[in-house]
Amino acid sequence: MIGEVLAGIALVNSAHKQIKQLVNNVSDISGLAKHIDQLFEGEKQIQKNRIDANNSVLSIKNVAEETINAKLAQEKMQEIATMVNMRFGPGTWQGIINERARRIQEQKEIEREAMLKRRREQQQLAENIKTMGIVVMSLVAFVVLATGLFLFNSHSR
Numbered sequence: 001m002i003g004e005v006l007a008g009i010a011l012v013n014s015a016h017k018q019i020k021q022l023v024n025n026v027s028d029i030s031g032l033a034k035h036i037d038q039l040f041e042g043e044k045q046i047q048k049n050r051i052d053a054n055n056s057v058l059s060i061k062n063v064a065e066e067t068i069n070a071k072l073a074q075e076k077m078q079e080i081a082t083m084v085n086m087r088f089g090p091g092t093w094q095g096i097i098n099e100r101a102r103r104i105q106e107q108k109e110i111e112r113e114a115m116l117k118r119r120r121e122q123q124q125l126a127e128n129i130k131t132m133g134i135v136v137m138s139l140v141a142f143v144v145l146a147t148g149l150f151l152f153n154s155h156s157r
Helices: 003-023 028-050 058-088 092-156
Strands: none
Touching: 003 028, 003 058, 028 058, 058 092
8 A cells, every 4th residue: 555655646747757858859769658647646645545545544654645745746736737737838727637637437338338338148048048948948839839748649549
């Protein structure tokens, strides 16, 4: 748990440092984008740890560490937002945030649709098996009935 917190804040710090170096002389956008991804991932890890904190949640040390790390991550994100907006124009960072949120929502929708499709396919398979069972049982009943009638007629003569 503490390792996750340290990994999250270390990722934020590392990404922050790299973005600061790259933002003013960006020639390769993929490098900048990679570090922005790391910044978001580090911040996500810190937030996740705050939510999942089970290890001595009442410990002042843990509470202080989680709170301060979250604030530091927010500070660094705000600083990067300002730098990106100054370099690429007002609203650029918000555009990045909005596009990321849109893509995350789109991915969730794709996953939800895939899950619903799998569920429909499972229900259809269950229905097909049920129908096949009814058909097989009907055929067996017909064969037994036909055999019984045949035997009854052959013994009656």
